[in-house]
Amino acid sequence: MTPSALIFDVDGTLAETEELHRQAFNETFAAEALPWNWDAPAYRRLLEVAGGKERIAHFLQSQPDGAARAVGRIAELHAAKTGRYTALVAAGATLRPGVARLIREAKAAGVRLAIATTTSLPNVEALLGASLGQGAMTLFDVVGAGDVVPAKKPAADIYQYVLERLALPAARCVAFEDSTNGVRAALGAGLATIVTPGIYTEGDDFSGALAVLSDLGEPEAPYRHLAGAGAADTMVTLDALGRWLESA
Known part of the structure; x- marks a missing residue:
């Protein structure tokens, strides 16, 4: 059949795009002076949450430092991350x-x-x-x-x-x-x-x-x-x- x-x-x-996603997230956090960097083990755990905006929201729940000023900017952060990711992919995938x-x-x-x-x-x-x-x-x-x-x-x-x-x-x-x-x-x-x-x-x-x-x-x-x-x-x-x- x-x-x-x-x-x-x-x-x-x-x-195999997940490393590019992780890089784009971390570059976005750095550009926004947010004190976070997702290493590979942490990102593996975060991948249990589907969706980039949902992943950020889930992460913020466990991050008191800086979370208050970022929680209302999830969509903005995700959009910035998407821009960085698409540029990385365009460079070679x-x-x-x-x-x-x-x-x-x-x-x-x-x-x-x-x-x-x-x-x-x-x-x-x-x-x-x-x-x-x-x-x-x-x-x-x-x-x-x-x-x-x-x-x-x-x-x-x-x-x-x-x-x-x-x-x-x-x-x-x-x-x-x-x-x-x-x-x-x-x-x-x-x-x-x-x-x-x-x-x-x-x-x-x-x-x-x-x-x-x-x-x-x-x-x-x-x-x-x-x-x-x-x-x-x-x-x-x-x-x-x-x-x-x-x-x-």
Whole structure:
């Protein structure tokens, strides 16, 4: 059963972008003379909160020093951070192995493509433009990003939003994720889910995923199978996805 649509998360899934996000947050804090710097262990914990504005708000709850003057500026700080992030991405961003290949294969086969992410739309546009070129957004039939739904992952809202606009049942689609929150959101919408853990999500709980793989694989660089379907394959292809769905 060839899927009718492939639905991709963005950060950590399409590309390893979380370090750029962390850098942009820290540069913003420094520019605003705020006494915070998120190191990698702290950022890993903060990633349990989906959404940049929500992440800042969560952090402020535990930071009495300077928090009072920043709490009313969350949207402003996030906007400044987004500007820094998009500039970093534009300077050079590469997709994870197999992503561009699978997107090309899907387009050639008439399989629809969609985005389901909690990151803001300018971040999506910057990454896709830098990695796939001008007009990359038109490759996707539906883009669900940022605040288009009231509840962010692990709530299933963003996937339900995308499915409604694709006008397809969840059983005909496959989601691609990298985190526990993402998997919970996709499974909550009834989607078979392929997981490629990122640098901040290795060791997360991916219970219920159809397959857990190091990446989507390339002819010269096969993926490493971690769990679930895909042990006998070397790349995520439409044919492989069809076989995995049928055997699930």
